[in-house]
Amino acid sequence: QVQLVQSGAEVKKPGASVKVSCKASGYTFTSYGISWVRQAPGQGLEWMGWISAYNGNTNYAQKLQGRVTMTTDTSTSTAYMELRSLRSDDTAVYYCARDRRRSSGGGPDGCWGQGTLVTVSS
C-alpha cells in the first residue's frame, strides 16, 4: 500500500541541526513531490516547503529560508528535511506528505507520514 514512513523522535540542543527522513513505498516516487509540514505543540499546521522527487526542485516557506534544506534520494525513495540553527520554537511534530510533482497548483494528498517529534531543549 502507499505509505510514507518517517524516522524517529529527536532531541536536540539549541543551535544544532536535525535531519528527518521520509521513506516512500507503494508508488512511483519520482512521479510526485513531497511537502513538509510542522505542528508546534497545541498549534496549527505550518507548511515548510516542497521538493519535487522528479527533478529536485524546491520551494521553501519564506520564514525558513536559509535554515532548511530538502533533498531526495531516488535510489531509496527517501526524502529528507534538514533544519539548522535550531531554536526552542522549532519544537514540533514534523510531517512529510505526498504532493504534486509541480509546486504551482497542487497540495498534499491522502498520503502522510506518521510524524516525527523534534524537541529542542538545552
Place this chain on the structure above:
Amino acid sequence: DIVMTQTPLSLSVTPGQPASISCKSSQSLLHSDGKTYLYWYLQKPGQSPQLLIYEVSSRFSGVPDRFSGSGSGTDFTLKISRVEAEDVGVYYCMQGIHLRTFGQGTKVEIK
C-alpha cells in the same frame, strides 16, 4: 504570501446536525490551468492530517458524502450535512496555487 482565514475557530455541534466552516483567501486561488487549488484536511486527535476535499469540491477516496466543499475565487465553504461523533477534530483549509498556506484551523467538537 497568500493568507488563509477560517471562521469560526471552534464549533460545537449536536450529532445529526449540520456544520459549516468558511475559508477566505487573500487572493484568488484560480490557476491559469482553470482549476482552483483549495483543499480541506481533517486532523483527528493524535493523528496525521487526512485529505477530505481537493480542488474546492472533489471528495477524496473514501470520504463520506456528508462532506461537501463549495466556493470560488477567494471564498470557500466546507459543509458537513449531519455531524457524527467520528468527525471531531481540527479542520484546515489550504491553498495550493502559490506554494502552500494553511488556515488557522477550526476545532469541531460534539455537544
